[in-house]
Amino acid sequence: MPPRPKITKHNTPDSMAAQDLGKLEWERSKISPQDVNLLKKLGLSKKKDALLFPSEESYPSPPMEYRVSFVDHLIRGLSAPIHDFLRGLLFVYGLQLHHLTPNSILHISIFITLCECFLGVQPNWALWKRIFLVHRNGSPNIAYNIGGVVICVRPDVEYFDVKFPDSVQGWRRRWLYVREECRDSSEYNIAPFDGSAKIIRRRSWDAEASEEEKTVTEALTSRIHELQNTHGKELSGIQITAYFLRIRVQPLQARKNPLWMYAGEEDVDRMSADLSVKDLEKLVRKISSLNKRDTVPSTCRVVPFSGTNALPQNHQTASPLPPLPEGGEVDERAIVADDTQPFINLGAQFIGYRNTVEGLKESLLAADKRADDFAAKLKASEEAREKAKKDASCIEGKMSQDFVLEKPEDNHLLDALSLLEIHADLVRRNIFNAQKAFSRLFPYFFPKKKEPDTFAALAESFVPQEDLGLALRQENLKIGVEGTIALVAESQQNVDWIKVGEATKMKQDKWPILIRAAKPHSKKILAFLGYKPTASSSSAKTEVK
Known part of the structure; x- marks a missing residue:
């Protein structure tokens, strides 16, 4: 307190x-x-x-x-x-x-x-x-x-x-x-x-x-x-x-x-x-x-x-105040709220600080002059701003107005411009969609690189000499093989993985037969690996480089 x-x-x-x-x-x-x-x-x-x-x-x-x-x-x-x-x-x-x-x-x-x-x-x-x-x-x-x-x-x-x-x-x-x-x-x-x-x-x-x-x-x-x-x-x-x-x-x-x-x-x-x-x-x-x-x-x-109870006759209702001794001060900040001449006069009558009133009046005159100069500059600035605003509105009106042709159906230039505008709009939309697609694919093909800022550089990164999808497919295949081996091991089946690893040759007609035999169990393995099974056949051979 x-x-x-x-x-x-x-x-x-x-x-x-x-x-x-x-x-x-x-x-x-x-x-x-x-x-x-x-x-x-x-x-x-x-x-x-x-x-x-x-x-x-x-x-x-x-x-x-x-x-x-x-x-x-x-x-x-x-x-x-x-x-x-x-x-x-x-x-x-x-x-x-x-x-x-x-x-x-x-x-x-x-x-x-x-x-x-x-x-x-x-x-x-x-x-x-x-x-x-x-x-x-x-x-x-x-x-x-x-x-x-x-x-x-x-x-x-x-x-x-x-x-x-x-x-x-x-x-x-x-x-x-x-x-x-x-x-x-x-x-x-x-x-x-x-x-x-x-x-x-x-x-x-x-x-x-x-x-x-x-x-x-x-x-x-x-x-x-x-x-x-x-x-x-x-x-x-x-x-x-x-x-x-x-x-x-x-x-x-x-x-x-x-x-x-x-x-x-x-x-x-x-x-x-x-x-x-x-x-x-x-x-x-x-x-x-x-x-x-x-x-x-x-x-x-x-x-x-x-x-109904009037003052006595000759009663003085106001007593004159003598001025304060020299040295009395008025803080000029106190009159910021109202810097008018009548108020300064009131201050002089009220507090008796007559020794400083003249100085305050001079300061007020100087402040008034500065205010007038500022007002003149402000007026000129406002006039310039209004002129600029009017000029801008005129330009905007000219840019937005429709040009009327006498016979628009016979004007080949108008037809060409219309077709150009249609195709340009189509190109803009396609470029925008392409940029979105490339941006989504970029982290997968270039996980350690920063995506380019421009569309041209982004598209350029997808047209190298080598196959960009090869490394990604091989990585996915590696994950699938390792996941399959892990599932077999977890099922406690006795598999001679040495012989499996040496099975590098297989007859062409035998490969689809083995694939079809494995398909009933592949959905469970794919679900475990986090992939959603599709209706397409898995007949592709292992891709090697």
Whole structure:
């Protein structure tokens, strides 16, 4: 079991279930009918083709305009197109969505809901750094790819008790395809799936809030402390989770309005109608450590900001972030997923790395120029390929067209060509059959030679001066004589083999008589020797050389 990070009352990271051990790579998706029904209830599949479920593939291959996600990510607040804050986190940490565990996704959903509903601000990067850190999920001997990164609360920070489950069993096998909706700005889109992308620890994983950022966010941290500890109005992670599930708005989705403008049942960002009390409580227990005996909160003890509980006047919803000290770095590989100008601007606003943005813009311009040059060469190559294809089709058409003669019956050249074609085809078939026959005979006549590659050489080997079949016939005769002598010996008959060997002369009329006398017994001898008896007479004399 991989080592667990330090566990506090508000920080219980995902752990591998027993059945997940050793299954660290992609495998065939296994989504149950219960999962499908849950996604329907949550409104995540109400739009046509919003979700696609894999069939037999064991490695994700999303169709055009689709991205890879997980059932356990979707039920924890994820939906496409994704929220710009989540997009920024993936950018800063150099991650893909499948690198994050379900509990990490829930951490981000709770944080965004906290900021928009109870602090009245946009999700704040400086505040995030004060609360959370990122570490690798694995061990020295095993490196996880799916769910290989865990977001957890810093050990020295007091945060909401989220009550994560100890284990999210089998979540890695419940992957599917989510349709990416086109947005005006590409920074809202999910980065293209790359299942082979390795997790590289970056300096941003250890980023901490600077003194200036701590000063800017001091009022927010004080408000969080007040929300946690006001007697009778304590806010908990379970209350925040139940709230965003109850109002049917996905915190991690790019929305038209922030949650402090939530307009109730008519809100444009709602995914579905209200869940029943039973379904809501079942879902909360599914993504938390609450059991059937624990009470699921029906309301928050602190009234969240919304359309009916507006923000106070002059309330600032976004705090400007000072730039990081010189030396802050952005790994350029982290922006391969989306190299558009709006996304670089988002990165500058989000992480404050303004010292390197100009360099990134220059690199982007150079990359655009190289892309334009490559596109021009590709276009020229495509035009040449199309021209070659058209020329080839014209030649093929000329070769395949039928020539029409005015009076074909009177054309002697056409008759000659027809006869030539018929005889040529006959010759080809005969040569082919002859080659097959010679190939089958070759090993018997030339057991120690390699068969020639060409038909001419193969046929030439069968036309020598001497009789090729003589040696083969003599060898077969030798085997027959030796087999016959062996059978006679086995029958324990007294035969003077010396006299037999000297019987070199025999009258011509006596030979057929002896052959006919031996024929009733020859079938048994031939069967023993492995030959099938034939109806032809065995009147040939011994062949000598």
